[in-house]
Amino acid sequence: MKVNYIGKISEENLPAIFMPYFLEPVHAGFPSPASDYIESPIDLNKHLIKNGAATFLVRAQGQSMIGSGITDQAVLIVDRSIKPTHNSIVVASIDGEFVCKRLKLKPKMCLVPDNPDYPPIFINHGQDLEIVGTVTAAINKF
């Protein structure tokens, strides 16, 4: 009986599932001019979220912030660790409901929409207002 040796099977021959970002085959000739400039791919989480433990996503509903580019159904990135200042876009809870508005601290504290069709919200004495966090970005999907 004749036996033909074809090759051995080892674990290394199994296909790998996870590839590095950039797999540069070794050529005998000129090396890729890009190989020294490999960077991680763009990570939206890193770009949009600075403090993961304090960041929540909230869905916006309605047209009242259209002037700031927040459309209906946009996803707001809300960072609770950033202290809101005058003119910050915030998510606040007022009378038991979340709203997204621009915060004005002077001359009088109020929440203003970025749409002339909607009235600003003045905070009356005794009204229950709590600023939940600062909106750092909005994702609009088209």
Next chain:
Amino acid sequence: MALALVDCESFYASCERIFRPDLKNTPIVVLSNNDGCVIARSTEAKKMGVGMGVPWFKIKNSFLAQGGKVFSSNFTFYGDMSARVMNILEGLIPRVEIYSIDEAFLGLDTFEQHYDLYGFGCYIRNLVKQWTGVPVRIGIAPTKTLTKIAINEAKRLDISTKVYRLATKKDIRNALANTPVHDVWGVGRRLNAHLNKARITNALHLADTDPNYIRRKFSVVLERTVRELRGQRCLNLEHSMTAKKQIIVSRSFGNRVSDLETLKPIVSNFAVRAAEKLRNEKQKCSQVSVFIRTSPFNKRKPEHTGYKTVELLTPTNDTRDILMAAKKALIPIFRTGYDYAKAGILLSRFTNEKSKQYSLFKDPNEPKENTRLMQYIDQLNVYETRIYYASQNINQWSPMKQNMASPKYTTNWHELPIANQGEK
């Protein structure tokens, strides 16, 4: 010497409130799996006299009539909120022991000489509240057992900052005198009765008892408690979890199950989950047990409890082996004519994944030992299950009743909280 215990106040109930500002002062209760018993109560619900662990059906009418709000448990959401809180703590302090979903110990020994620890505690509380919305209480003391007492003192003295430090001997003795002995960490109901007989009724009595006497009369565990109450540290922060000795996955059913064809796929689901946990622990098991039982509360129906253990000659953590063993254990214990209310699987007799003990005899069910296949499946199933085994029930993990769960606010794109921008 200082440790701190950070304890989330009525954790599940507090979580339910974070995205529901309308429930700010509403009494809230959270129910166990299948909406059976109360497992968390907001302060308002406690004030109404709702006890921990009471069956929901007993208080349902009066609780709802008084304006209370009830939730099924939403562990996906609580788990995410817990991870956020623990993340913040680990970012602030290098030595953190996560003790449970809502408790963590902090090692503050090196902080003591540089910081006012009470002030630091208040800082932590405010930060966690601001960043996550979760209210925490903090007890600071020289030992773990005393940090628990410090938190109870904050409650008893109604301290508005919810942060309390037992710094001096006098503080400690005073707190102990005001703590009934059954409120001491590790003293259960039976031990309490024995201690009371020995005229030890409060924590100070216990602390002033000779530790050697306690060891002789009771146990070395209670002796450690005595020493801890005296300010001598016996329990240190644990960094790594000790290896588990067994893994149990079991559930009560929302609807009774009386035929084997329905029960098999459910037990398969439990087996798959248990095997995943086993691989997570980097262990292999050589015993697989399955149990099934009817409801102990329904006296009119016939009762049956079945339990069987299958031994594996070669340890395994391959899901397919565990599924086969589970089936082998289930089939002989199942009886027709009974309404089963609960089932579970228990994996035990663990050995480390790396070691391998060959059997002297040929194992007719030789484990499949394809660790890479299991690794790939585990990786694919990280966020949601995409690969199922043929014997599983993929429509329903377990017949559960959970009709009142809140949205998965922080982990599901389709269930995000909503900010209304309409006219207000």
